[in-house]
Every structure is written in structure tokens, then in C-alpha cells.
Amino acid sequence: MQAQELLDVRKARGFEIAQTGQVKKNGNGWVVPSQSNGTSYNVEFSEFEHKHSCDCPDYQYRKIKCKHIFAVELIVTEEINEEGIVTQTVTKKVSYTQNWQAYDQAQTHQKELFIQLLCDVSSTIPQPEYTFGRPKLPLADMVFASAFKVFSTFSLRRFTTDMEIAKERGLIEKVPHFTSVGNYMENPELTPIIKDLITTTSLALASVENDFTIDSSGFGTSRFVKWFDHKYGKEVDTRAWVKAHLVCGVKTNIVTAVELTMTNEHDTKFLPELVTQTAQNFNVKEVSGDKAYSSRANLELINEIGAVPYIPFKKGTTGRAKNAPTWKKMYHYFEFKNEEFLEHYHKRSNAETTFHMIKSKFGDSVRSKTEVAQVNEVLLKVLCHNICVVIQEMFELGIEPSFFGS
Numbered sequence: 001m002q003a004q005e006l007l008d009v010r011k012a013r014g015f016e017i018a019q020t021g022q023v024k025k026n027g028n029g030w031v032v033p034s035q036s037n038g039t040s041y042n043v044e045f046s047e048f049e050h051k052h053s054c055d056c057p058d059y060q061y062r063k064i065k066c067k068h069i070f071a072v073e074l075i076v077t078e079e080i081n082e083e084g085i086v087t088q089t090v091t092k093k094v095s096y097t098q099n100w101q102a103y104d105q106a107q108t109h110q111k112e113l114f115i116q117l118l119c120d121v122s123s124t125i126p127q128p129e130y131t132f133g134r135p136k137l138p139l140a141d142m143v144f145a146s147a148f149k150v151f152s153t154f155s156l157r158r159f160t161t162d163m164e165i166a167k168e169r170g171l172i173e174k175v176p177h178f179t180s181v182g183n184y185m186e187n188p189e190l191t192p193i194i195k196d197l198i199t200t201t202s203l204a205l206a207s208v209e210n211d212f213t214i215d216s217s218g219f220g221t222s223r224f225v226k227w228f229d230h231k232y233g234k235e236v237d238t239r240a241w242v243k244a245h246l247v248c249g250v251k252t253n254i255v256t257a258v259e260l261t262m263t264n265e266h267d268t269k270f271l272p273e274l275v276t277q278t279a280q281n282f283n284v285k286e287v288s289g290d291k292a293y294s295s296r297a298n299l300e301l302i303n304e305i306g307a308v309p310y311i312p313f314k315k316g317t318t319g320r321a322k323n324a325p326t327w328k329k330m331y332h333y334f335e336f337k338n339e340e341f342l343e344h345y346h347k348r349s350n351a352e353t354t355f356h357m358i359k360s361k362f363g364d365s366v367r368s369k370t371e372v373a374q375v376n377e378v379l380l381k382v383l384c385h386n387i388c389v390v391i392q393e394m395f396e397l398g399i400e401p402s403f404f405g406s
Contacts, residue, residue, distance in 0.1 A: 010058075013343075014070025023071055030076070032068040035342065045072045102395040111151075113391045114384075117401060118147055119171040121197050121387075141172040142184045143193060149181055150362060150380040156182050185373040194379040195258065201386040202256045203281055204401045205393060209249030211286040212256065212278055212307075214293060215351030216245040216267050219378050220365035242366065242378050245270040247278045247287075250350040253357060254389045255382050256282060260375045267292040272301050279305040286310060288348040296324040310344040358385045 017023065017032060024031045030043045034056070041056040052069045053059065059066040065073075122144040128136075148166065149159045156178035163175045176184075184190065218241040245267060246258040257277040259270050271293050278284060287302045288310040294317075302309040303326040312334060319331035334341050362381040368374045390401050 010065060010067045011070045013067035014074060017067060017071035018074045023075060030072045032071050035067070035339065041068050043068050043072050045069060045076065099396055103392070106392045106395045110388060110391055113394070114151060114387055115148060115166060115169075115171055117201075117387050117390065118144055118151075119166075120401075121200055122147070124200075125193060137176050137180065138173050139193075141174060142176060142181070143190070143197070144172055145176055145181045146185055146190070146376070147194075147197075147380050147383055150377060151384045153363060155367075182373075185368055185376050186370050187376075188372050190376050191372070191379065194376060194383055198255060198258055198379065198383050198386055199277070199281065201383065201390060202254050204390045204399065205249065205252050205254045206282055208393070208397065208399070209251055209254060209256075210283055211250045211288070211347055212247050212275075212282070212284055213250055213348040213351040214245070214247045214267075214271055214274060214287065214289040215348065215355070216243055216270070217352075217355040217359075218243050219359075219374075219381075221374055222365075222367075222369060242374050244355075244378055244382070245274060246351070246354070246382065247274045248351055248354045249282075250288075250347045252389050252393055253350060253354040253385075255354065255386055258379065258382050260378055262371055262375070268295050268298060271298045275302060275305065275307075279307075286344060286347070288345050289351075290348060296321055296327045299326045299330060300324055302326070308344075310341065310347070312341075312345060354385070358382065361385070361388070 013035065017035060020033070022033045026042065028044065030045065031040050032043050032054075033040050041054055043052070043054045045052045052065060052073075054066050054068045056066055056068055059069070122140045125140045125143055127139050144166070145163055148162060149156065152159050152162055154162070159181075160175070160178055163172070166172050167175045221240050221242060240262070243261045243264060244258060245261070246255050248255045257274040259274060271289065275284070275287055284305055284307040287307050291312050291314050294311045294314055299309045299311065309326065309330060311330075313331055317331070319328045319335070321327035321331075358381050362384055366374045366377040368377045390399075393399050394401060
């Protein structure tokens with residue numbers, strides 16, 4: 001890499017540090033946090049005096065501007081008075097670029113486009129063959145109603161008006177009674193249907209996403225469970241919650257695979273199924289996750305699908321691995337090129353962003369009372385999130401939503 005390219009890389013990393021807002025004044029210098037560990041470095045910087053220094057290993061070894069100096073340079077302004085005294089202040093605000101025109105268009109047209117796209121994907125659901133008894137409402141209409149209800153965040157009764165509007169627009173055949181929608185949410189046959197729709201909606205961004213991340217998060221319920229605390233010798237009430245495990249793209253936050261549990265099961269065992277499912281529809285190049293997913297089997301599986309695993313190693317682990325060459329290779333990468341490794345690993349924060357997007361828009365808890373309905377409600381939140389992401393990218397990237405590979 002040429003000298004100018006090295007400086008460009010350091011400047012880009014300095015920009016990332018400056019965005020955190022953690023650069024602090026310390027006497028005549030500045031304290032800048034490290035990106036790769038919990039330490040901080042002391043930076044002396046002055047444009048007027050044409051001097052700069054940092055006590056980080058990079059600067060001490062190469063004696064050229066490091067990312068910590070660039071971070072200070074990006075946000076610090078110097079002023080000199082008549083007596084020649086220089087003062088430094090943080091006046092430059094570093095922020096992410098945002099296509100506000102595309103964002104505004106996506107938000108103002110979101111509900112209109114949402115119901116149309118939801119109708120497109122739900123209309124492909126086949127109607128079960130009629131056998132006997134009272135004819136059931138169209139399955140596609142019930143899935144549409146369930147998802148639209150979650151999107152609206154209204155109660156079942158208040159949501160009835162939205163369904164009447166959908167009927168007027170020809171999006172559904174019949175307006176179901178609000179109790180019918182609630183009862184259908186408790187149907188376990190709905191669960192695999194919603195999962196299929198989540199996968200289907202993600203296909204619209206198959207040409208965009210190559211790097212993925214995995215994580216889990218909980219959604220609160222109205223149920224409480226009791227357990228005995230042996231430390232304090234008493235029973236404790238704890239709110240039960242639904243735990244969602246998902247894989248999402250790091251560019252658009254589209255969810256490509258999801259699995260739900262009603263208990264606090266360990267994250268690592270969900271990675272093989274979720275990553276494999278994602279690889280069936282996407283060209284996966286990177287998979288990042290936290291230490292909970294660190295295992296030899298997981299790293300080997302990610303390598304087998306043609307991707308690179310960026311999962312940090314737990315304290316005390318070694319590079320010794322019989323019949324696990326990927327573990328050994330990534331361990332040495334983690335140890336000897338830690339900063340470069342962490343640049344890829346930090347993409348995993350997009351999973352937290354995805355959960356924040358879902359919870360802030362559709363709620364961080366569920367209203368349903370039964371376990372089956374609670375699982376279905378969380379899955380519907382993810383489905384609604386995917387459709388909203390597709391709408392955003394219609395304006396951001398100019399894509400035409402194609403859910404069926406055509």
C-alpha cells in the first residue's frame with residue numbers, strides 16, 4: 001500500500017472515531033479512544049505550529065499522522081489572539097450523510113406502498129382445500145389482516161377501519177371480524193407461512209447484500225414466570241419474553257432468516273440454520289457476530305458456504321484446532337491483525353440497529369396472550385420491517401421490488 005493510501009485509510013478511521021463524540025480535551029492535548037480496545041491515547045495537535053504527535057504504537061513506529069490525530073484534526077478549530085495565544089475548541093460537527101429526499105419520500109408514501117406490497121406477497125398464499133363445515137375466510141386475507149394490524153399498532157377493534165379501506169381498494173375479498181383476526185393469530189399453521197414471507201420479502205435486495213450479521217433480542221410479554229432464587233432464598237417473579245434470533249444484511253438491515261424461542265436458549269446453536277438459509281438466496285461473503293457465536297463448528301460452516309467469519313474469540317481460547325483450519329486461520333488473524341479484523345467485526349452493530357428499527361416502529365413487546373400468538377406477532381413485526389426496508393430502498397437505490405426472482 002502506498003503512503004498516500006495509508007494516510008487515506010487512517011483519515012477514514014479518524015472520521016469514524018470523530019463521529020463517536022468521545023474525543024475529550026485534556027490539558028494542552030486531547031484524549032482519543034482506541035477503536036480496537038478499551039485504552040485511550042494522548043494527542044498533541046496544532047495547525048498554527050505545524051506539529052502533531054500521538055503516543056499510540058502506530059505513530060511511535062511510523063512518525064506519520066495516525067487515525068487519532070486525524071480524529072482531532074477533523075473536529076478541532078484553533079484561534080489565535082493578538083498576544084499569540086492559541087486556543088482550541090471543538091466546533092466541527094461530524095455526521096453521517098443522509099439522502100433526506102429519499103427518506104422523506106419513503107416515509108410519506110410508506111403506508112400506501114406497504115399495503116400494496118403486502119397484498120402482492122400474501123396473494124401468493126394458496127387457499128387450503130375445503131373439506132367440510134363453515135367456509136373459512138381466504139387465507140391470504142387473514143395473513144394480510146394479521147400483518148397490517150401489527151403494522152398499524154392499533155388494537156383489533158380500532159384496526160377495523162383500516163380493513164374496510166383495504167376492501168374498498170380491492171386488496172382483500174372480505175373484511176374479517178376483529179375477533180377472527182385475533183383467533184387466527186393463535187393458529188400454529190400461521191408460523192411457517194410468515195417465515196416464508198420474511199424470506200420472500202428479503203429477495204428484493206438479493207443483489208444488494210453480501211455481508212451479514214447475526215444477533216438476538218427479546219420482546220416482552222404480559223406473562224410472568226416464577227423461579228426460586230437460591231442465593232436469597234425466595235421466589236422471584238420475572239416477566240416472560242420471546243427471544244428472536246435473526247440474520248440481517250449490514251447495508252439495508254433486511255432480515256433474511258429468523259427463529260424464535262420462548263426461553264433463554266444459547267445463541268450459538270441457531271447460527272448454522274440461519275446462515276445456511278441465508279446462503280440459499282444470497283451471495284454471502286462475510287458473517288459477523290459477537291462471542292456468543294464463537295465455536296469451531298460455526299466458523300467451519302461459514303467457511304463452507306464461501307464466507308469469512310468475523311466472530312471474536314473468547315478469553316482463554318487458543319488457535320489449536322484439530323480438523324478446524326478456519327478456526328486456526330481466523331484466530332491468527334484476530335491476534336496479529338486485530339484492528340483490521342475489528343473493522344469487519346464492528347459491522348455486527350447493524351444487527352442492533354435492525355432490532356432498534358423493529359422495536360421503535362412496531363413496539364418492543366407483544367399484546368398477544370398465548371405463546372403461539374406471541375411468536376406469530378413477533379414474526380409479523382419482522383415481516384413488516386422487511387417491507388418497510390424494501391420501500392426505503394425503492395427511493396434510496398431506485399430498485400423495483402421483485403420478491404419472486406423475476
